[in-house]
Amino acid sequence: xxxxxxxxxxxxxxxxxxxxxxxxxxxxxxxxxxxxxxxxxxxxxxxxxxxxxxxxxxxxxxxxxxxxxxxxxxxxxxxxxxx
Amino acid sequence: xxxxxxxxxxxxxxxxxxxxxxxxxxxxxxxxxxxxxxxxxxxxxxxxxxxxxxxxxxxxxxxxxxxxxxxxxxxxxxxxxxxxxxxxxxxxxxxxxxxxxxxxxxxxxxxxxxxxxxxxxxxxxxxxxxxx
Numbered sequence: 001x002x003x004x005x006x007x008x009x010x011x012x013x014x015x016x017x018x019x020x021x022x023x024x025x026x027x028x029x030x031x032x033x034x035x036x037x038x039x040x041x042x043x044x045x046x047x048x049x050x051x052x053x054x055x056x057x058x059x060x061x062x063x064x065x066x067x068x069x070x071x072x073x074x075x076x077x078x079x080x081x082x083x
Numbered sequence: 084x085x086x087x088x089x090x091x092x093x094x095x096x097x098x099x100x101x102x103x104x105x106x107x108x109x110x111x112x113x114x115x116x117x118x119x120x121x122x123x124x125x126x127x128x129x130x131x132x133x134x135x136x137x138x139x140x141x142x143x144x145x146x147x148x149x150x151x152x153x154x155x156x157x158x159x160x161x162x163x164x165x166x167x168x169x170x171x172x173x174x175x176x177x178x179x180x181x182x183x184x185x186x187x188x189x190x191x192x193x194x195x196x197x198x199x200x201x202x203x204x205x206x207x208x209x210x211x212x213x214x215x
Binding site: 009012014015036037038039040041042043044045046047048050051052053054058059061063064066067068069070071072073074075076077078079080081083 | 084087091097113124146
């Protein structure tokens, strides 16, 4: 993984469609901007790229960077919320 | 461990510095991801379009990239880390041994070996009090 940098990071891609879908862009064009829920137990976790704050710096991180490790991915409503 | 909210990475930085570092020495040690716009949350089924935020959702992903467990709660109730750790241990045990872990399993408690010999005989191996 790249060293954390304090400079600007390039915009993160967000969800990364599986390669099968990527190779058929025409089919997918009308779907642009519409995100379908694809996370299900027993199925591959949808890959994504997101900008992140880590070790005091900013860095783009992909879920697939952690292939080979157990990963806990936690979503939460917002920083500075109470629970 | 990866955390994600719709906040920007800049907000994560300030939260880490102003609050989290006062709860945990040095702050949280994992990447804090920005899911601005909720596109990642939408794919995982946890993006609330009305509120514009990702609701509380936790996904356990194995080394092959397969989702093994998920837990989604409305925002007002927090998670139980002990149960998450139990699930990690159970899935790791299953992967290593091929045994399965019945309800209430904790490390050290009996497991089950699935197969024809066990069919109809689970009652001999597992009692309801084992669920707790």
